[in-house]
Amino acid sequence: MKGKKSTKFAAWAAAVFFVGTLFPYAYAAVDGGLKQLRTFVNVLEYIKENYVEPTDTDTLVTGAIRGMVGELDDFSQYLEPKDYDTLKNDTRGDFGGLGIRLSEVDGFITVMSPMPGTPAFKAGVMPGDRIIRVDETDVTDMDLDAAVELMRGPAGSKVKITMTRKNEKTGEYEELPEYTFKREKIVPEVVYYRMLEDNIGYIYLVDFSGHSTEEMQKALEELTNKGMKGLVLDLRFNPGGLLTGAVDVAKLFMGNNQMIVYTQGRKPEFYQEFKTGKSAPYPDIPLVVLINQASASASEIVSGALQDNDRAVVVGQRSFGKASVQQVIPLDDGAGLRLTIAKYYTPKGRLIQRNYRDKSKENEGGIFPDVEVKMKPEDEVKIFMQYNNIVYTPGKSEPEAKFTEKDPVLDKAVEILKEGPEKIIAQKAEMAKAQQEQAEQKAGADAQQKSVSAQEK
Secondary structure, eight states: OHHHHHHHHHHHHHHHHHHHHHOTTGGGGHHHHHHHHHHHHHHHHHHHHHSSSOOOHHHHHHHHHHHHHHTTOSSOEEEOHHHHHHHHTOOGGGSBBOOEEEEEETTEEEEEEEOTTSHHHHHTOOTTOEEEEETTEEOTTSOHHHHHHHHOBOTTOEEEEEEEEEOTTTOOEEEOOOEEEEOBOOOOOSEEEEEOGGGEEEEEEOOBOTTHHHHHHHHHHHHHHTTOOEEEEEOTTOOOBOHHHHHHHHHTTOOTTOEEEEEEESSGGGOEEEEOOSOOSSSSSOEEEEEOTTOOTHHHHHHHHHHHTTSOEEEESOOOOOOEEEEEEEOTTSOEEEEEEEEEEOTTOOBOOOOSSOGGGTTSSSOOOSEEOOOOHHHHHHHHHGGGGTSOOTTSOOOOOOOOSOOHHHHHHHHHHHHOTHHHHHHHHHHHHHHHHHHHHHHHHHHHHHHHHHHHO
16 A cells, blocks of 8 residues: 555656646646646556556656657657757767768658768768668667767767668658668868859859858859859758858848848747848849758758849759757756747748648648759759769869769759849749739628628628
């Protein structure tokens, strides 16, 4: 009897911790909340008393917290003390890696893009591949940070990775042969540029890291000195990076204190605007931006800002849709809570973040191109793989650039620049004006109908 009372006390203590730590404002909804808390305590107590093997209350409560936070979205996360310490004292620079940028999509650890010149890139890892095992450890239900930790290790050491890839015909994910990678410490170039036909400049931006803006400026200066008359900014397979990098890149092409992006959450203090300065170094150069399904985060901020401000024509395929703000909150027991507090919106108020869990919101989020050019994933990857011979590792000689794969997205961009992107921008403006007038007419008709109905009553 004494043991049962102790278990019940432990269950209630766990519930108090559970609520007190994460829900200091829960008492406003006390009626419904207490009923659920009683159910939680009852389940916990029954498990402690009857489960086939001995259980640990702390482990069970931690699992419950993880499940609760995991219900929110793919980016909110409960961090146990050791994970929180790792986050605070990040030592990624001391480790070798595989060169894979990852995200959690639909509950799976998913490749956003392999970095050019890295082991993953050379092995043919593709955006959208799902990682299911690291060595012999199943990571399908593992937090992203924990899985990444398994992939890290000393440069020169080896790790086995098992992945699945979507079969485009069946829609099912099929397991690939096991990869064995040798970890490397590689810092690839983030910008590649060249002059295309008719003095059209081309810049391929790998990601938005600390030196992206500086390298972009160097590329733009050199292309300008060579007589550039138009520019293609290629953000395909660019998974994003620093917000400051996105804002600074947008400022290269836009001035007049224009909106770049803003954040909005439930609380007023989470609203924040990011705008350009009064002037920009390249405000008038005709511009086309390329995106695809692997363009994410900072790439979407830049393409969305240039699109909404009628500064560029966006060509390609709908972007990934990953742009939310997380706040890390320390908890009393040394743990932490990474919580999504706001989302990013384009200047015209379009939500960038996609809700992959709710299929009814399939048409929300991501950046939709002005001109869509569809391609098979395997063909896109062939084009992307050419950059393995272009974006090289510092310290190694730069190999000769060879382009053999047909690139219809780039071809379309060049065609638009030759004809003048202002034509498409003008067409967009006319369509937007027509849609606005149509909406106003409908609103007026609805109001008139309501007035007639009210008079008849």
